[in-house]
Amino acid sequence: MITVVLLGAGNVATHLFKAFLASEEVEIKQWYNRNLKTIDKYKNKVNVTDNLSSLVEADIYILAVSDDAIEDLSKQLPFENRLVVHTSGSTSLYAVDMKQKRGVFYPLQTFSKAADLNFNDVPICVEALKKTDLPILKNLAKAIGSKSHKVNSDQRQALHLAAVFVNNFTNQLYRIAHEITEENGAEFNILKPLIKETANKIESLSPYMAQTGPALRNDKKTIKRHLKQLESDEHKAVYHLLTKSIKKTHGIR
């Protein structure tokens, strides 16, 4: 049994709470949030508190709070030499106060409180200053059905940055497609199977091998017509830049 104290009550903390609660191998000793109201409704399931000085003992303390709050909150912890991890992709391991055993437990997924999520689909990147603290982090990931990956800080930050491309930026391309279809009275919905297939293709092909389309074929006529078709300068700029990027990747000029 792994015992944890969870700190924070946002998107990540809420999903972790549910996953820990459902796991037979994890015991949530306590749930802290600076604002008790958010977690008060769980008080018959778990010991809740908004008082740092009343924190109980546990194997792992998880700071699932805003990036900017990690350093400060970790400084305020009223104990030392315990395993304290944050859940951020971009924040330094050293943001956790040096009087603790420091680590990171970064779930590489997109969380929102509303949407259900199965932790089988959440790879967890684990990092620990002391190597001997790694196994328990890996076991905690396993206990909620997640695959864990030992990474160093550079790797984690690269993954976080890459995640912005495949998640936020990809989603913005969906948005632009939505605008293009709406402007012409077409249904965005018709694109959904293609969106799924584009993501699925990556299971068996590298993005390099999966590429198709006018940029790869260097089909100047189609590219020209597409640019003419686009009404917004911003959409044109995105089309230009990503076409250039595809050509560069595939050595086309």
Next chain:
Amino acid sequence: MITVVLLGAGNVATHLFKAFLASEEVEIKQWYNRNLKTIDKYKNKVNVTDNLSSLVEADIYILAVSDDAIEDLSKQLPFENRLVVHTSGSTSLYAVDMKQKRGVFYPLQTFSKAADLNFNDVPICVEALKKTDLPILKNLAKAIGSKSHKVNSDQRQALHLAAVFVNNFTNQLYRIAHEITEENGAEFNILKPLIKETANKIESLSPYMAQTGPALRNDKKTIKRHLKQLESDEHKAVYHLLTKSIKKTHGIR
């Protein structure tokens, strides 16, 4: 029973051939390709030919050939007033010679000969110059398990352009993510569940509602660090432009 003659033997034609063959409601009367070698191996399943003057009669002639070849090939057909459709997203309906009954049967998916594809996941955009030719195109789509959508030329061309964004450009973002992870010794594979979840989220949320991340939060510190982290000027440019695009969409400055 719908009878068809299929012309062309590339990605689209090959998948259509298999789907037609598997359907009880479709009979492939003949398969034409200018190069007989490509289709010769199917000659015990279907009447194959490389001779336009020997084309037999059918309800629908499907020109699944390169965009540039549609007009010329349709001119050479040795009959008139039959239903002739092309499968292109961007080519004009009028590319089909005027002596025929003209239409479009555009499968909005990404096809490659190697990858299997279920036509349940292929929306088909149908268009016909004469309204009375539409039902048979819709029935043909239905016969292979596809949903059909009646579109006009503007809508079809908007969908084709939007498809470049959600397919080719999205795939290039995956490629950039691949480069970022490799440069830092991280595993691209770890991103795959996020790639899938990003595509799945669109089932229940609009791209507008699904957006998250530093650009939406206007998290200047993270944006600045990400730009510094990126090694390639081209990646920086993509980061810049899509961050700007997200901000514009959500009215952030």
